[in-house]
Amino acid sequence: MPELPEVETIRLGLQKHLVGQTIEKVDVRLKKMLTGDISYIVGAQITSVERFGKGLVINLDNGYAIAIHIKMTGQLIYRDATIAKSFHPSLKIGGTIPNKFTHVIFTLKGKSDAMLYYNDIRQFGWMKIIKRDELKELSFFKELGPEPLKDLTEEMLGVILLKSKGPIKPLLMDQKKIGGIGNIYANEALFQAKIDPRRKANTLSETELAELFAAIEFVLKKSLSYGGASEVNFVNVLGEDGGYQHHFLVYARENEPCLVCQTAITKIRQAGRGTFFCTVCQRL
């Protein structure tokens, strides 16, 4: 599912293809997917694309911005005349674009036939037109915790963990505590750090804290280098799959052998989410 590496992969693609282009037209097919007054963005030029945790912000030259969260099944697809019109197999649903899951279509001016499509099968995502200065009025951006690979330090992680008596895995996924980690990377990082996902957060040793911090950075960086993980619906802005899904050590590997000790990987539910781990390698 789209987490920090996947959203950063999208950001890189948007930054590369959109900056300098002007929004000429916006076609909102499903109203709830884009809120705010379209007249603020039509005619404005795109200046940069930022990412905060799993959130994206497309900045415009008139002080307005489009804040975006793709949640689980959102896709931002860019096309122009230089990009092949044949569509990647990972866009199989509908087989073409736009399709019945395309909810917002931006027509751009700057490159020939430039278009940006927002697809979202489950409609959990959102796009909001807002003044860039008022981004922090959106609760998601206001309450977002520090991010790995950006401002989260080992010391900060230690303080966050000490404040919680609950299991460590749901804590790692709490965006208000730490920004950007979702189910895939919480599972993978805990395996790398050899810590059981049920472990009480405030019981880690100094060594385990250091290992967990390093493991979080390791899995996020590794996934970024593969262009993210295409678990189910994720594709980059050109509709291409990432590659990290082929390198999962525990996620989605229930009953398969642990790649370290061969023990069958266990799956449990924590806070309504699937949790995958090795009962032998990971310390409770």
Added chain:
DNA sequence: TAAATCCTGTCA
């Protein structure tokens, strides 16, 4: 803190 909610495709 935990469950329900939003939603639709996939799989057993």
Added chain:
DNA sequence: TGACAGGATTTA
């Protein structure tokens, strides 16, 4: 056919 997938918000 029903359980499941899960990010973030809302409700209990």
